[in-house]
Amino acid sequence: MSIDEKKFKEIIAEFTLTGEQLREIAANFRQDLQLGLKNPDDSSLRMLKSYVGLPDGTEHGEFLALDFGGTNVRVSRIRLEGEGRFEITKRVGEPLIIPGKYDYIGKDSTAEQMFDFLAKLIDEAIDNEREKKFYLGHTFSFPSSQDDLNNARLIIWTKEFATPGVEGEVVNDLLTAALKRRGIENVEPVAVINDTVAVLLSAAYKNSGIYIGSIYATGHNTCYIEPTIHDPKGFGKGGMILNLESGGFMKLAPNRFDLEFDKRSEKPGEQRFEKMVSGRYMGELLDMATAELLNDVGKIYGFTSIDMSAIISDETPDLKKAAEIVEEKTGHKLETDDLKKIKELSSAIVIRSARLVTTSFVGIIWQRTGNKKIEPQHIAIDGSVYEKMPLVKENIAHALSELLGEEGAGVDTILDNGGSGLGAAIAAAMAV
Ligand code: GLC
Numbered sequence: 001m002s003i004d005e006k007k008f009k010e011i012i013a014e015f016t017l018t019g020e021q022l023r024e025i026a027a028n029f030r031q032d033l034q035l036g037l038k039n040p041d042d043s044s045l046r047m048l049k050s051y052v053g054l055p056d057g058t059e060h061g062e063f064l065a066l067d068f069g070g071t072n073v074r075v076s077r078i079r080l081e082g083e084g085r086f087e088i089t090k091r092v093g094e095p096l097i098i099p100g101k102y103d104y105i106g107k108d109s110t111a112e113q114m115f116d117f118l119a120k121l122i123d124e125a126i127d128n129e130r131e132k133k134f135y136l137g138h139t140f141s142f143p144s145s146q147d148d149l150n151n152a153r154l155i156i157w158t159k160e161f162a163t164p165g166v167e168g169e170v171v172n173d174l175l176t177a178a179l180k181r182r183g184i185e186n187v188e189p190v191a192v193i194n195d196t197v198a199v200l201l202s203a204a205y206k207n208s209g210i211y212i213g214s215i216y217a218t219g220h221n222t223c224y225i226e227p228t229i230h231d232p233k234g235f236g237k238g239g240m241i242l243n244l245e246s247g248g249f250m251k252l253a254p255n256r257f258d259l260e261f262d263k264r265s266e267k268p269g270e271q272r273f274e275k276m277v278s279g280r281y282m283g284e285l286l287d288m289a290t291a292e293l294l295n296d297v298g299k300i301y302g303f304t305s306i307d308m309s310a311i312i313s314d315e316t317p318d319l320k321k322a323a324e325i326v327e328e329k330t331g332h333k334l335e336t337d338d339l340k341k342i343k344e345l346s347s348a349i350v351i352r353s354a355r356l357v358t359t360s361f362v363g364i365i366w367q368r369t370g371n372k373k374i375e376p377q378h379i380a381i382d383g384s385v386y387e388k389m390p391l392v393k394e395n396i397a398h399a400l401s402e403l404l405g406e407e408g409a410g411v412d413t414i415l416d417n418g419g420s421g422l423g424a425a426i427a428a429a430m431a432v
Pocket of ligand 1: 069140141142143158159194195196215218219220221222245247274
C-alpha cells in the first residue's frame, strides 16, 4: 500500500501551528491568568493555591518524600543540607499497576487498596522503624483544592486514573488512615504539594532566577510564583505558588483528531490542553492519524509516546526500527517512503506539543512582567517527554525566541530531574 500524498499533507497541516497561532494562544493564556487571579471561575485555569512560596535555601534535616502522580510511586528519605545540597539516603518505588497482577488505578480498585499500597512503600522506606519520628512531604500530582499546606482535597482524577472513593476526599486523611491501619504512628504527613510545585521548590532550592515550574511527562501542568498573593497560613518567600492545572486550559486551536480523541477519553471535555501535548496522549493522536493514512479508520493500534520517540530517532536509511514498530502495531509492512511519512507525522505531533507548551510559559512570563523588562530566568521542567523525547528541547527554545524575541534572550528551560521527590522534602522542611 502507499500513503496518499494529499491526505498526508493535509494531516501534517492540521498538526502545524503558525507563529501567529502561537502568539494568539499565548495571549489567551495570559488573559486566562488575569481572569483567574480575579476569579478562577471565570478562567479555564484552576489557579490552585499551594500555601507555599519559595524556599530560602537554608532548609535542613531528614524528611520522607512520597511522590505519587504517575504510574510509579516512589518514597525516598532525603537529607537536606541547605544551599542546594541534599542526599537521598534511601529510595523505594513500585508501579501502581502491573497488568495481569494488580491495578490500583482502575475503576475496580478501591481507595483503601491504593493508600494501603502507599503505606506499605512508606514502611519499606523507613525500614519498618516504629520509634524515630519522620515528617513526610507528599507530592500528589492531581488537581486538589487546599486551604493550607497540609490538606489537599482531590477535585478530579486526571491522566485516566479512575480509582473510586478518592475524588472529593482529603488525601492526607486517606494516607493517615492507611498508615494507622499498618500500625505506623511515627510518620507525620506535614505538606502536600503538586508535582509542578515540587519542581519549582526543588529548582529554586538550587538556583536563583526560578519562577516557573513545569511537568512535561505522562501529564502536563505548570505552576508559578505569584508575588501578589500572601496568606498567613502560607510558608516560604516571594508570594504564593499557584498550581495552574494548565492541562485544563481551553482556549486553544484543537484539530479534528483532538476533538475526536477527547470524546473517547476517560473524561471528555476535561484536560483539553493536556490531551494535545502530554506523553499519555501523543501516541493516541499518532494512532488516529495513522489509521486514517492506512485506511484503517476506527482501528486502535496502541502507539505510545515511547514508540514515537523511537520512530523519530531512527536515522537509518531504510528506517529499520520504525518499520519494526509500525509493522508490529499496525500489521502493515510499509515502504521506506511511507515510513518517512509516519516519522514526519510523529515529529509534527511532537513539535506541536512543544510549541503549545511554550505558549503557556510565555503567557506566564508576559503576565509576571507586565510592562517591565523580562527578567532573565530558567523555567524548571521535569518529566520524561522534556528529558527524552527528541525535538522537544530545541522546539521549546525556538518557540520561546519566536514569541519573546530579543527581549527574551535571558529566558531558557532547565531539566530538574527528580524534582518531585526533592520538592516534597523541601516542602516538609518549610512546614516544620
Ligand atoms: C495532570 C494533573 C496535574 C499534574 C500533571 C503532571 O495534569 O492534573 O496536577 O501536575 O498531570 O503530573
